[in-house]
Amino acid sequence: MTRAGKKAEVVSDVKKTSKGNGIKIVLVLMIFAGCMAAVLLFSPLLLMSEIHVSETVNYSAEEIIEASGIHTGENAINYLGGSLMHLVSSRMGTAERNIEKLPWIRTAEVKFVFPGKVNITVTERNAIAWIRYFGNYLLVDEEGYVLDVATELDDRYPEIRGVQLDKFVLGEKIKTKEPEKINVVVQFLQGLNAVDMNTPQKLVEVLDWVDIPENKELYLSLDNRITAKIKMDSELVYRLSYLKELYYNYIKPEERGMIDFFDNKYARFIAE
Numbered sequence: 618m619t620r621a622g623k624k625a626e627v628v629s630d631v632k633k634t635s636k637g638n639g640i641k642i643v644l645v646l647m648i649f650a651g652c653m654a655a656v657l658l659f660s661p662l663l664l665m666s667e668i669h670v671s672e673t674v675n676y677s678a679e680e681i682i683e684a685s686g687i688h689t690g691e692n693a694i695n696y697l698g699g700s701l702m703h704l705v706s707s708r709m710g711t712a713e714r715n716i717e718k719l720p721w722i723r724t725a726e727v728k729f730v731f732p733g734k735v736n737i738t739v740t741e742r743n744a745i746a747w748i749r750y751f752g753n754y755l756l757v758d759e760e761g762y763v764l765d766v767a768t769e770l771d772d773r774y775p776e777i778r779g780v781q782l783d784k785f786v787l788g789e790k791i792k793t794k795e796p797e798k799i800n801v802v803v804q805f806l807q808g809l810n811a812v813d814m815n816t817p818q819k820l821v822e823v824l825d826w827v828d829i830p831e832n833k834e835l836y837l838s839l840d841n842r843i844t845a846k847i848k849m850d851s852e853l854v855y856r857l858s859y860l861k862e863l864y865y866n867y868i869k870p871e872e873r874g875m876i877d878f879f880d881n882k883y884a885r886f887i888a889e
Contacts (some may be wrong), residue, residue, distance in 0.1 A: 639695040663693045666733040675721040684719055685712040691727045720764045720788035745806050747776045759806040775824035801829055808853045813877045839864055845876035
């Protein structure tokens with residue numbers, strides 16, 4: 618055999634040996650991974666012995682846990698994951714999505730804390746107004762998500778008028794054939810929420826109703842004795858703040874009349 622033939626034969630043997638070693642390594646890794654998975658699956662250290670829920674207003678801890686679909690005594694490995702981020706941070710993506718289906722829940726985080734503990738942290742939606750839907754009233758948050766349904770109004774929240782809803786699903790955003798109206802409603806609700814945030818005096822507490830006509834001007838009733846008209850534009854939050862300031866600090870409790878924004882920044886109270 619020539620020198621070239623011997624060299625080719627040696628190279629072939631090396632490739633075969635390398636391929637065989639590679640297969641063995643893969644098999645060993647697969648067996649190791651299987652063993653580790655079995656250890657994790659049956660390890661008592663991953664059994665969920667305690668589930669803690671952050672403080673909530675609209676749901677009990679039991680309701681949150683039931684919605685999550687997880688149970689004490691089960692192995693956490695069955696629930697971990699949902700995405701790479703969830704897996705890396707020991708979070709349970711499916712349980713989080715289950716909780717977020719509850720109407721009042723904005724976000725949920727379900728995290729396994731070694732050994733044996735699960736922490737559920739939720740943020741809840743903030744109810745802010747009623748919107749009429751045929752013979753019912755829908756309670757919505759500042760983003761227009763439906764939180765509850767009632768057959769009649771109460772005085773906890775103001776009524777939004779002038780919006781014809783197409784349909785609704787509890788826990789989802791209101792729908793209409795006039796999406797621009799929904800944008801106006803959401804803009805107003807977010808402005809109202811911003812004005813009342815972290816202050817003892819709440820405009821929403823004295824607001825009876827808000828009418829949203831076609832021209833994007835808002836008509837408001839305060840305490841059934843004060844009316845106001847406000848333009849819908851980028852200065853909405855400023856005008857709502859001004860309106861609250863006038864009502865609480867400059868108008869007497871027995872006075873009735875109208876608040877008129879006579880230019881882009883200033884308003885005056887016209888008594889009856």
